Amino acid sequence: MSRPKPGRPGAALLTRIVVLGLGLALFFERAGARQLLHLDGSNAGVMMTPVYWVSLLAPIFFLTALWAASDVFARIDGGDAFGPAMVRGLREIGGCLMLGAFAAIVVQPSLIFLIANGFHEMRGVKFDLDIENVTLALVGFVLILLARQGQQLKSKLDEFV
Amino acid sequence: MPVRVTLDVMLARRKMRAREVAEQIGLSETQLSLLRTGKVRGMRFNTLSKLCLVLDCAPGDILDYDRDDADLNVKDE
Numbered sequence: 001m002s003r004p005k006p007g008r009p010g011a012a013l014l015t016r017i018v019v020l021g022l023g024l025a026l027f028f029e030r031a032g033a034r035q036l037l038h039l040d041g042s043n044a045g046v047m048m049t050p051v052y053w054v055s056l057l058a059p060i061f062f063l064t065a066l067w068a069a070s071d072v073f074a075r076i077d078g079g080d081a082f083g084p085a086m087v088r089g090l091r092e093i094g095g096c097l098m099l100g101a102f103a104a105i106v107v108q109p110s111l112i113f114l115i116a117n118g119f120h121e122m123r124g125v126k127f128d129l130d131i132e133n134v135t136l137a138l139v140g141f142v143l144i145l146l147a148r149q150g151q152q153l154k155s156k157l158d159e160f161v
Numbered sequence: 162m163p164v165r166v167t168l169d170v171m172l173a174r175r176k177m178r179a180r181e182v183a184e185q186i187g188l189s190e191t192q193l194s195l196l197r198t199g200k201v202r203g204m205r206f207n208t209l210s211k212l213c214l215v216l217d218c219a220p221g222d223i224l225d226y227d228r229d230d231a232d233l234n235v236k237d238e
């Protein structure tokens with residue numbers, strides 16, 4: 001039986017560093033953008049505004065997906081065969097991508113609208129149907145389906161001795 | 162499936178214990194037991210080769226086939 005090929009060494013570490021960098025950049029970039037636009041009137045309290053935290057919702061899910069990807073890379077680097085842990089990792093990536101896309105498409109626009117109107121006015125659900133987010137949602141869904149398919153194939157393969 | 166594993170017969174002929182064979186071919190006792198009782202979907206060629214080597218026999222000595230015309234209509238899962 002051929003063993004699975006190990007991945008590129010350090011891919012997991014590199015991904016984690018990228019995730020941390022992106023997380024920090026996002027944190028300060030969002031704060032900076034809101035300061036520049038003077039959206040909330042006060043520069044000092046930017047990070048305390050609900051809109052700021054709501055705007056971080058989708059990116060946090062996407063970063064979690066990347067972090068889960070780094071776990072999968074670590075398993076591949078370690079020479080792990082395709083197994084339950086790998087399936088769980090792929091599902092996690094897919095799930096986070098779908099949640100992030102859902103947050104970006106529906107949750108964020110609706111919440112930001114609600115907050116901006118002081119929770120007084122809400123007519124239906126607001127949504128922002130960006131092609132990027134829809135694509136990410138579909139990619140996440142495909143990953144979940146592939147993980148399920150892989151698990152079925154693996155369990156069939158395990159029935160061979 | 163009409164393919165039968167007749168490993169037990171060969172083990173008896175060679176006066177070998179299943180545990181000993183499992184150890185030599187690198188399978189667990191449970192796996193070999195499943196194989197002996199035909200509770201597996203299939204056998205890898207390298208497992209078959211190892212068994213043949215250890216038991217000094219040919220594949221036909223550990224596998225048997227009961228003819229069944231319906232086999233042609235069996236679909237792959």
